[in-house]
Amino acid sequence: MMELTTDLKREMFWTMLLARRLDERAWLLHRQGKIAFHISGIGHEAAQVGAVFALRRGFDWVVPYYRDLALLLGLGYTPRDFMLALMGKRGERTSGARQMPSHWSFKAMNVVSHSSPVATQALHAAGIGLAIKRRGEERIVFTSTGEGSTSEGEWYEAVNWAAVHRLPVVFNVQNNQYAISEPASRQMAVSGAAERACGMGLKGVSVDGMDAPACHRAFLEVFDHVRSGAGPAVIETCVYRITPHSSDDDDRSYRSREEVEHYKQNDCLPRAEKALGLEPELVEELERKAKAMVDDAVAFALSAPDPDGPEAAYPVYAEDVRDA
Amino acid sequence: MMELTTDLKREMFWTMLLARRLDERAWLLHRQGKIAFHISGIGHEAAQVGAVFALRRGFDWVVPYYRDLALLLGLGYTPRDFMLALMGKRGERTSGARQMPSHWSFKAMNVVSHSSPVATQALHAAGIGLAIKRRGEERIVFTSTGEGSTSEGEWYEAVNWAAVHRLPVVFNVQNNQYAISEPASRQMAVSGAAERACGMGLKGVSVDGMDAPACHRAFLEVFDHVRSGAGPAVIETCVYRITPHSSDDDDRSYRSREEVEHYKQNDCLPRAEKALGLEPELVEELERKAKAMVDDAVAFALSAPDPDGPEAAYPVYAEDVRDA
Amino acid sequence: MPEMTLIEAVRQALDEELARDERVLVIGEDVGRRGGVFRATQGLLEKYGEERVIDSPLAEASIVGVGVGAALYGMRPVCEIQFADFIHMAFNQVVNEAARMCYRSNGEWTLPMVIRAPYGGGIGGGIYHSQSVEAFYAHVPGLKVVIPSNPKDAKGLLKAAIRDPNPVMFFEPKKGYRLIRGEVPEGDYSVPIGPAHVSREGTDLSVFAYGMMHHYALQAAAQAGAEGISVEVVDLRTLLPVDRQSILASVRKTGKALIVHEDNLTGGYGAEVAAILAEEAFGDLDAPVMRLCAPDVPGIPFSHAMQEWVMPNPQKILGAIRRLARF
């Protein structure tokens, strides 16, 4: 098993930290009435950096979902990008402020646009895998969803396609134990999403998603397997959604404060600090840097103009595409 | 394990025989240009009688698919009913000649109407199971599809629902190795449909669908399991589609004559004759009876009138229902 | 009469029907402990239990398909799709299965079931939490399609839908959930599925609308009235079956028609209304039939400015009324 270099450890931690601070700021902005909506990745960061730093970034393809802020930051998405999206301002890079925040798209890094209906993107990942295989390339496709989304027929069809055609696709299920209010036991009669794999004939792996180095190792292994042509895989990262589902949600009706507190004790960020062996001084420095970047991004986005209304008229067809 | 009574053995064989002779006649009528379409159950009869005679007929619910002729005959559907359907004549009992032949519906026996899009009915079976469970009744629901249809997201969603809610549903997959031209290996990367079950957390069973007593035993066991409240099950009956997919199909482009011949050697009908210990004289008598019934049904249906065109105007809504 | 919001009226209808008829079930995502993401089912789990208020797996086709099965068995399921934008995953179950069950079985099987979904824009939901989907279903014989515009109708029509022996698509204008308040009769009542409702009488021109746009149309009509234009407003309420008689009667009186919906123009429900008028009111029309709809773009953007540009609103409706009145 490959040892993590100091640089990589630092970058993984930095990405987690930046994601966390941006995410927290989003909640604050929402409380302040400055943004209308936020959907959070808090609690998912370790798993996402484990994945993204195991990818060949800019070479492999990524079909993400809305909680993947840390993953996107690892691919070069910036705090300013994120704040523009939260505020729906001109220059928003994923959709020109057409989509809600956290609906990623980043073509330069092979990150595909996704919609809100869950699990639909899994089929796109299979299609990309098909094209890669046809081209005979070494790339793989990474795609993610929550565990609730594995109940969708489209998720199953995608995994089944990939298994039948032995496509180079990694289906990551970020199992945070809830789909809005519904516990995982309302989605599946097996103990976790990795078990889903056995009915479809592909590799299934489950990993502690709060443990960044463990996630990184697990993803490296799975990516190697898939890249080698041995077929697709499902990899479940067991995390916990520390926040409500979104800024529209109130989670008190369906889970206890004690449960949430319990999982906060296992927060992946302090765990990563320890597991990755970051020096306290370095952490402090990174914290300062993160705060500065978040402040800058907020100020930048607040001062950015709104799009003009009539921009909504296009691009309906490829013929209408203009530069944003 | 319960011993089959002589009566039951005879009834099982008789049902298989009648189904076979009706089905063969349908092919003949098609060649003669007397009917437009036939979709065949030849090769599936043993599995179907195994299932139907293990059900509590008229008490349990049945959500079938188009190859279930033997199953339906076991529930009281008659040769005349079948011939009226093949010819689309007035009085056709499942749809008033609105649907293609072999699209069953038989309310008196709790057989639900199904459509042509495959696998959609699996969800209806789950819903019926939900209602039965809510009522606290002892009934079970039997539903069937081919193995190709297990690739549909709706099939997965249905099985998953049943597993999560522990519904009294039995999902029978009649694996005849082909979905039109596509071999099962194009549908799944596991060795059979029963394996699909393990990813969803329910019982999965596979049985030689050419062996009538074995099927009967397997279904009895599975039905008991499900009736006892232990949750749903998938039961795969391994059969072979001896005919082309339908009268519109030509199977020579995608499978060899040798392969078909090979499976004909294992035909479930002669095997059942032996396994069920039927006397040759009895078989001869049953053959005569079957021929007479088939002849009668054909004559009856040929002389039946067509529906009037304007009957097509109703019943769009429940308010428009008339007696056929 | 007590006043309440549209969403409260929906909840009351569900509550009363669950109490009245033990065959009624509620099935959907987060409808149980969470009480629905819009709180339409709040409190129902506690009152009626897990076997009647059922948190489904995250799978829309299954919500409808399981509902179909339950209805076949004699239940009266009310299926909730969390946002209309996600009903597309259940399209096959609605269109191939629910809508065609009665016809295909020559009436042997009928399906008393309701499929509810919040629809429409104006709430910052972006492309996938703002869609209008009624036109797809208003094209499908075998379905009924209902859209209430106010609390009284919401409660009365939903009760009628639950009691109806057919599959009823019940789309609720989510922007109006808390915005639209109104009086609701006490005691049990229902509003029949079928008839449109003339919500404001007028003589110069007719505005046909439903849902949130009906609410806006009334505002625009009041303003037009102040300017001396007498506008008749017709709340279509039931989109399928179409109430041709009410549509024709109004235009016979006014001679002019403006149709408003927030769904995009081309192939929207307004096309059917216009086509009916073009065929059956030829002699009555004094002006072209006008449609004021969202432009033909694939969604309502998240950006507030872009959202407002796409959505019809009272000002835009008033502008169209003025243009049509001048014709």
Add this chain to the structure above:
Amino acid sequence: MPEMTLIEAVRQALDEELARDERVLVIGEDVGRRGGVFRATQGLLEKYGEERVIDSPLAEASIVGVGVGAALYGMRPVCEIQFADFIHMAFNQVVNEAARMCYRSNGEWTLPMVIRAPYGGGIGGGIYHSQSVEAFYAHVPGLKVVIPSNPKDAKGLLKAAIRDPNPVMFFEPKKGYRLIRGEVPEGDYSVPIGPAHVSREGTDLSVFAYGMMHHYALQAAAQAGAEGISVEVVDLRTLLPVDRQSILASVRKTGKALIVHEDNLTGGYGAEVAAILAEEAFGDLDAPVMRLCAPDVPGIPFSHAMQEWVMPNPQKILGAIRRLARF
């Protein structure tokens, strides 16, 4: 020019595009060894191999969704849905994903892909092998919707669809697959997506139709001509974007419009054509806009007599032409 059937023209287009552009893929059920249940893809597997002519699992959403993914990667997939009746299972992938990809990504991602499906009745297919589904998609901005009525257009439009940078729904009138023969130009050509085609000039009234009904409309028009009624026939061909100019130009000339489709009336594509006329040809119309369509029933029955009762045909079209001419 060689003569061929409509299905042969489809096959030629696929063959030539596969040969011309290695990014073109064919994906669908039984498209490989079986060559398609209607033989549209016969011989292509042998010529282009399993990696380009792909037998998919039996799952329609996946056929479209995998196509979307392949197109994102730069392929040009041609997805086949075996019968249009089964496309409902892919509705979400078409409507939420394919149609909205360009807009939602502000043009960062575009989808050059085609979704082909045989549609329509008259072949004894019953409720689930006879459906017309074009109205659902002609309502969705971001899609193009094309229906050829003859071999020349089938080949030329399919080539244009494969080369188009947008998702194109390509519906083929299956009853015409072998019934409709015609000349097809030699060599590479395409027929542009967009413009309707005046297939017969006339002065008394305009008939708008597409697919099989266009074929019937020409027959009816010929008969009407023999009776002294001069009928202009317009083959709409591209349903979305709508060719408003051609529709309006024809009615400006004739003053009367009859719209024919085999899909059911209410909310069908004819409603949009009628609505355009009601709004923009008000001054040109000398008669009500007529629609001749299937009645509002949930399907075309298997019984031959009932099927014929539901389907429009040349006789029924002629009857409508006579009525309209007399107005």
